[in-house]
Amino acid sequence: MNWLLVAIGGALGASLRYAASLYLFKSAQHFPWATWSVNLFGCFLAGVFFALSQKYPVLQQEARLLLMVGILGGFTTFSSFGLETWQLLRQGQHGLAFGYAMSSVFFGVIFLAVGFYSVQQVLKH
Numbered sequence: 001m002n003w004l005l006v007a008i009g010g011a012l013g014a015s016l017r018y019a020a021s022l023y024l025f026k027s028a029q030h031f032p033w034a035t036w037s038v039n040l041f042g043c044f045l046a047g048v049f050f051a052l053s054q055k056y057p058v059l060q061q062e063a064r065l066l067l068m069v070g071i072l073g074g075f076t077t078f079s080s081f082g083l084e085t086w087q088l089l090r091q092g093q094h095g096l097a098f099g100y101a102m103s104s105v106f107f108g109v110i111f112l113a114v115g116f117y118s119v120q121q122v123l124k125h
Contacts, residue, residue, distance in 0.1 A: 006069050006070045009072075013074025013076075014074035014075070017038055031096060031100060043111040045115060047116035047118075048118070049064075049068055055119075084100065
């Protein structure tokens with residue numbers, strides 16, 4: 001059953017990521033805005049879910065497999081991030097590659113923390 005939850009969630013997450021790549025920032029030619037945005041939003045959602053799972057332990061089992069491992073695992077994409085960074089480096093756009101990599105990591109952690117602490121504050125009231 002656990003495998004099925006991850007598989008269903010992964011299919012949903014990957015489909016959402018594909019839709020985002022089609023509809024977000026179509027005119028972006030250099031910076032990979034769609035992957036960057038999806039990864040930051042995924043980090044935010046991971047923070048939200050983690051905070052909720054701390055408050056509601058029922059979310060630490062099957063729901064975690066479906067939502068975190070499946071949907072968010074399929075939605076966010078480290079392999080695309082790596083490929084796009086590599087392509088920028090190969091094109092000689094070293095500054096853009098560095099900015100993409102550093103901003104993804106920095107803002108990813110920030111977005112995760114904002115999601116986590118926002119939900120914690122709401123749950124306290």
